[in-house]
Amino acid sequence: MPTPHIRAxxxxxxxxxxxxxxxxxxxxxxxxxxxxPRLVTDxxxxxxxxxxxxxxxxxxxxxxxxxxxxxxxxxxLFSHYDVQRIIRIGTAGGxxxxxxxxxxxxxxxxxxxxxxxxLRIPGVNxxxxxxxxxxxxxxxxxxxxxxxxxLDGKVHAGTIISRDHFYFTPEGQTEKLAAHGVxxxxxxxxxxxxxxxxxxxxxLAILTVSDHLLDxxxxxxxxxxxxxxxxxxxxxxxxxxx
Ligand code: HPA
Numbered sequence: 001m002p003t004p005h006i007r008a009x010x011x012x013x014x015x016x017x018x019x020x021x022x023x024x025x026x027x028x029x030x031x032x033x034x035x036x037p038r039l040v041t042d043x044x045x046x047x048x049x050x051x052x053x054x055x056x057x058x059x060x061x062x063x064x065x066x067x068x069x070x071x072x073x074x075x076x077l078f079s080h081y082d083v084q085r086i087i088r089i090g091t092a093g094g095x096x097x098x099x100x101x102x103x104x105x106x107x108x109x110x111x112x113x114x115x116x117x118x119l120r121i122p123g124v125n126x127x128x129x130x131x132x133x134x135x136x137x138x139x140x141x142x143x144x145x146x147x148x149x150x151l152d153g154k155v156h157a158g159t160i161i162s163r164d165h166f167y168f169t170p171e172g173q174t175e176k177l178a179a180h181g182v183x184x185x186x187x188x189x190x191x192x193x194x195x196x197x198x199x200x201x202x203x204l205a206i207l208t209v210s211d212h213l214l215d216x217x218x219x220x221x222x223x224x225x226x227x228x229x230x231x232x233x234x235x236x237x238x239x240x241x242x
Contacts, residue, residue, distance in 0.1 A: 003076040005043055012040040013081040014050055014057035016240035018233075019070070019088045021188065023047040023062030025226070029089075029233065030060045046073065056241050063088065067114050067162060067191035074192050078199040085134060085202040087236045088192055091225055092160060092184035094212035095177050101218045102153035104232045105183045106130075106138050107160040107205040112190035114164045120194055128162070128193035131202035137242035138206055138235040145234055152231045153209070158183045160207065162190035174213050184209055204239055208232045 034051030048061030
């Protein structure tokens with residue numbers, strides 16, 4: 001039963017899917033953490049893999065960049081492939097002065113300038129929030145890993161913003177968001193949270209801060225973006241299998 005954007009069959013996906021933006025990163029993570037990884041879809045190069053971690057099934061699939069792309073894959077996974085939880089693992093730009101490059105953000109809620117959730121319930125400003133159970137599992141793993149000295153940077157839990165533009169920001173917006181305690185910016189979580197609410201399923205975004213919008217002095221290189229996601233991945237796997 002392939003769907004328009006996923007060439008897989010019933011049972012090809014695990015109930016839990018880790019979702020990086022970049023399909024090549026999905027492949028690298030699958031190779032890194034899955035026992036017996038199997039390619040289950042590759043339409044448009046959006047690679048998806050299924051295998052096991054400590055015997056528990058887990059899938060990893062790219063989302064592409066931006067809320068429309070991520071929404072297509074999340075909707076098809078939830079509605080046709082019996083997926084119950086999606087954990088986005090990606091990068092984000094730091095906004096709060098309390099957040100540093102290399103830190104991890106567990107996005108408990110996502111503000112957005114996108115219209116995707118605005119269209120859901122006319123007249124309602126939909127609150128895009130993470131699944132509490134997944135956020136709690138990720139947080140507990142962060143406390144355990146930190147106590148064992150296994151984490152790279154700090155872990156924060158709080159709000160982010162999912163913007164539609166990467167290269168355009170209204171003047172002063174980032175500073176105002178920082179003043180409202182917003183930790184970071186990325187481009188997918190708010191829509192993902194809306195889709196999970198619509199399907200009665202679970203979603204969470206766990207983000208590695210790759211650059212800081214208010215201080216670019218220690219932004220990650222392209223290569224660092226590829227390698228410095230181990231802490232986020234650890235929390236994501238714990239949440240996915242919780
Ligand atoms: N903006 C949006 N998404 C991002 C950024 C950013 O600055 N950095 C990493 N992902």
